[in-house]
Amino acid sequence: MSLVENLLKKMVLEKAIIDKKEKLSNIVYKVRIKSEGIKKQDFEPGYFIRLGIGIGNDELSMKDKVRSYSVWDINKTEGYLDLAISTESRGIGAQWVEHCKVGETVYFKWKKGHFLIDNSADSYLMIGDLSALSHLYIINRNLPKSKQVESLIYSQDSNDFFEDINGKKPFKFYQLEENDIDEILTIVKELVAKMKGNKMVYIAGYSRICVPLNHYFRKELHWNSKQIKIKPFWNPEKKGLE
Numbered sequence: 001m002s003l004v005e006n007l008l009k010k011m012v013l014e015k016a017i018i019d020k021k022e023k024l025s026n027i028v029y030k031v032r033i034k035s036e037g038i039k040k041q042d043f044e045p046g047y048f049i050r051l052g053i054g055i056g057n058d059e060l061s062m063k064d065k066v067r068s069y070s071v072w073d074i075n076k077t078e079g080y081l082d083l084a085i086s087t088e089s090r091g092i093g094a095q096w097v098e099h100c101k102v103g104e105t106v107y108f109k110w111k112k113g114h115f116l117i118d119n120s121a122d123s124y125l126m127i128g129d130l131s132a133l134s135h136l137y138i139i140n141r142n143l144p145k146s147k148q149v150e151s152l153i154y155s156q157d158s159n160d161f162f163e164d165i166n167g168k169k170p171f172k173f174y175q176l177e178e179n180d181i182d183e184i185l186t187i188v189k190e191l192v193a194k195m196k197g198n199k200m201v202y203i204a205g206y207s208r209i210c211v212p213l214n215h216y217f218r219k220e221l222h223w224n225s226k227q228i229k230i231k232p233f234w235n236p237e238k239k240g241l242e
């Protein structure tokens with residue numbers, strides 16, 4: 001292990017143990033990590049972690065040592081958090097989750113970002129793919145029950161969808177081709193027409209879906225930037241965004 005990695009481990013990263021691992025669907029795993037630090041962590045729905053999946057593996061380049069994953073659920077009393085990791089990418093993160101084992105040590109860093117819960121609207125639209133589902137689930141679970149929530153969660157195979165941590169399925173799932181922006185826009189228009197009061201949209205996942213949707217809400221619907229929460233999670237020309 002390099003000197004830089006040793007310093008990262010000692011001074012920057014937190015340490016946790018993989019406490020549970022479960023296959024949620026053909027291509028999605030749930031991973032629970034546990035540590036004393038999680039008990040004391042300041043947290044808002046929308047936080048994510050940078051997980052050092054390649055720390056200690058000298059064969060990997062620096063850019064392949066870390067991947068970002070949203071916190072799907074946190075239990076500060078018991079000191080654990082849950083992640084939902086999709087393997088569709090078949091990259092280093094996907095390989096890590098397929099092979100990681102309960103009891104192993106992992107290193108991570110907390111990230112806050114701007115893709116956080118915002119209670120200020122009356123109605124919400126959640127749009128994303130499997131990589132974004134856990135993030136949208138935790139936002140939705142923590143919104144007051146009085147809020148209207150519409151949703152469009154898409155995947156090419158309907159068997160890949162998974163339910164929320166509490167066993168509920170609050171979102172509408174659509175079986176769509178990966179890049180089917182025309183169909184997504186058609187559905188979005190129907191859903192927006194149902195939304196009441198002050199509106200807000202959360203968009204995450206594939207960058208090539210996020211960009212035209214951002215354009216649609218901003219330029220055609222003239223929504224302001226506070227109403228559009230957007231975060232590309234992956235891009236075909238890049239490895240491990242953010």
Ligand SMILES: Cc1cc2nc3c(=O)[nH]c(=O)nc-3n(C[C@H](O)[C@H](O)[C@H](O)COP(=O)(O)OP(=O)(O)OC[C@H]3O[C@@H](n4cnc5c(N)ncnc54)[C@H](O)[C@@H]3O)c2cc1C
Nearest residue numbers: 068069070085086088089091092093094234235236239240
């Ligand atoms: C803030 C943030 C939160 C995130 N939260 C989650 C999360 O909770 N769960 C999760 O699974 N991912 C999440 N991601 C994405 C994650 O960080 C990785 O980018 C993703 O898992 C791919 O990593 P990889 O090493 O397997 O593939 P990489 O080596 O990064 O990529 C290999 C190839 O696969 C493509 N690719 C990447 N992701 C996908 C995908 N989902 N479907 C199809 N092709 C893909 C890439 O564009 C690239 O061409 C998040 C990203 C960000 C920025």
